[in-house]
Amino acid sequence: MPAITRQLLIRYFKGQCDQEENEAVQAFIAAETDPALVATCMQDAFEMQSPDQLLPLSELDYSNAWKQFRQKSGWQPAAVSTPAKQIRLSTWLRYAAAVVLITVISMAGWKTIRPHQQVADALADAAPQRIQAIKGVTKRVTLTDGSTVYLFPGSELLVPDVFNKKGRTVQLKGRAFFDVTKNPQQPFLVQTGALVTSVLGTSFEVNSNHDQQVAITVRTGLVSVHNNKNELARLTSNQQMLYQTTSHAFTVNSADAAGLCSWITGELMFDRTPLTEVCQTLEQWYGVTIQLNADQWRHKKISVKFKQLPLSTVLQILSATSRFKYEMKDNHIKII
Known part of the structure; x- marks a missing residue:
């Protein structure tokens, strides 16, 4: 009999278990050993569906889709509410860290200035909120500006309290796909080590999971990549930049962005x-x-x-x- 784990429960609600696993999970649910864990895993399975299905939905349609998913799963606990499309991040997960912005984008074009000090001053007292995707489970997060982030299992995102108030900067450890809401007045920046990826509104992936290498893959739109004060490259759809963190060398190549980012589905x-x-x-x-x-x-x-x-x-x-x-x-x- 397989052990009941979070990953197994999520696979069960996604319809990916074999007969033996199905029987084990059904017995676990029937015994009501940990209904809270079961409810959480069902929500995770629902939110791991294709973004093409969930992102365009209104709040009402999203709620209806959730109800249909619950009915299909065959488990109907009364205490499970509809997952919120806009996730409010827990304040108790905060820890102190200053975020340094590298670039801003003017309406006239991509232009590097000296934002380091003013952004550091603005964010010095801000405590970023930490969002984690545990190993074995992807996590979908909607930020306060409407942008959606998909965290690869084992990855972590830091979002300052002043996000969407004093800039749109996040820090990433690991791998994530970003579907950014367009705002020409306020660029969206992803800081990964010494690299900063800057966009106005587009979809792209940043992957720093592999040793001594960061990969940035653009699915739609235009992305600017900086190291300290220098712009290294501007990437368009189906381009990928591979940056070596030790030598600081990098290459830009064509890539199947849809395929490489298909883990979100x-x-x-x-x-x-x-x-x-x-x-x-x-x-x-x-x-x-x-x-x-x-x-x-x-x-x-x-x-x-x-x-x-x-x-x-x-x-x-x-x-x-x-x-x-x-x-x-x-x-x-x-x-x-």
Whole structure:
């Protein structure tokens, strides 16, 4: 009998469990061991649906969609309310950190000035709120300006109290997809280490999950990337910038942005990706640990797509195509 975990419950409400897992979850729900956990996981499963389905909905349509999802799940606790489209962030998660803005954009064009001191002064006393996506679960957040952020499992977003009042700056640790509400008077900035990604209104991904590299991929619109005071590049749709954090070297290449960002709809796509990076992604996506000899597999690259598959199936596909064996015990996988 499989252990009941948060990840398993979410997969159950998304309809991704096999018969044995379904029976285990149904027994857990019937026993009313932890109804609050079950309710939370059902909400997470609902909010992990395609943004094309949820983002355009009015509050009434959103509420109706939630009711239909609950009915389809077959579990109807009276205490579960409709998830809010506009998420108010918990003040008790705050911790002190100053956010330094690197760039502003004038209406006449993209223009670098000296915003460092004035923004530091404005935000010095602001305590950013921390939003986390636990490993194994994506998280969808609507900010106060209407922008939507999808956090990859294991990622973290810092949002200052003055967001949308004194600028629109956030800090990211990990990987996230941003669908930014357009505001020519107030650019949206994402700070990741020494890099700042600046936009007016567009959709793009920032990925700093992999060692010593940050990838910025633009799906729509125009994005400016800065390092300290210098603008490094301007990216348009289907362009990707790879920045090496140690050498500060970078390249700009064409990319399948829709495919690379499709994880927000439950699909993982790898295009000639080193097996070591694939394993890092799977660790966060499924909430497991994967052990492999990096030197042995460093030259192996993977091109594959996975759409809402259980980890066991993913490992079977990878082992068949990459010709490796593996051992799996609980949440630990060892590639041989």
